[in-house]
Amino acid sequence: MEPDYHTLQDFMTHTKGIAYLVMAVALVALPLFWHFLTGRDDKKKTF
Amino acid sequence: MVIFEHAVVDRFLHDKIDEEHDIESRNVALGFGKAASFLMAGYLMIQVIGITMDDDWKYLGTRWGLWYLIEMIGFVGLPAVVYAIGVRERNIEMIQKASLWTVIGIVLNRLNISLVAFNWQLPLDQRYFPSWMEIMTTVFIITIGVVMFKFIATRMPILHAHPDYPDDH
Numbered sequence A: 001m002e003p004d005y006h007t008l009q010d011f012m013t014h015t016k017g018i019a020y021l022v023m024a025v026a027l028v029a030l031p032l033f034w035h036f037l038t039g040r041d042d043k044k045k046t047f
Numbered sequence B: 001m002v003i004f005e006h007a008v009v010d011r012f013l014h015d016k017i018d019e020e021h022d023i024e025s026r027n028v029a030l031g032f033g034k035a036a037s038f039l040m041a042g043y044l045m046i047q048v049i050g051i052t053m054d055d056d057w058k059y060l061g062t063r064w065g066l067w068y069l070i071e072m073i074g075f076v077g078l079p080a081v082v083y084a085i086g087v088r089e090r091n092i093e094m095i096q097k098a099s100l101w102t103v104i105g106i107v108l109n110r111l112n113i114s115l116v117a118f119n120w121q122l123p124l125d126q127r128y129f130p131s132w133m134e135i136m137t138t139v140f141i142i143t144i145g146v147v148m149f150k151f152i153a154t155r156m157p158i159l160h161a162h163p164d165y166p167d168d169h
Helices: A008-038 B002-012 B021-054 B056-062 B063-088 B094-115 B132-155
Strands: none
Touching: A008 B021, A008 B063, B002 B021, B002 B056, B002 B094, B021 B056, B021 B063, B021 B094, B056 B063
């Protein structure tokens, strides 16, 4: 069901809240994807 | 595009490629495939954040929304995964196929923006469609590009070292 927005503040609070959740998912998902992408690369010694 | 271009060169101008260039191009394909995969995943995330900020989730179930999802999942998400698998497996052929997929996706995206979804609210007879002269101009520009590239790649030391200057390439 579509939330009922009465003011721009309502709308921004709702969308920003969801956007923060999406960003949290992205912050977890993108490093995991990077790990999958580089998982079989040759390990470079850094010492 | 670079990966796809090299796949085409490898197929049609293979006799011009020397061994060193061949090895280097494999490493370039692996590196660019990795970069393309991660950037496309990032682009997908940016799109999701864009949908969220405008609260456009309700439109995804419409016909235009489904067309958008085909573009995003079919021509961004899936090629990104195929690139990633190709990079993991060190499978150049898979990366090259993903690059063709991506190029088709870019063409589809530009056509969606400039033709398919442009002024979508107007009746079909009022929508923009390029005239035959515009289409032929596009064909002309692409043909000139291909002919110039082939002219240069077959006559200059682009895909191989010049025999007189082997160390300067």
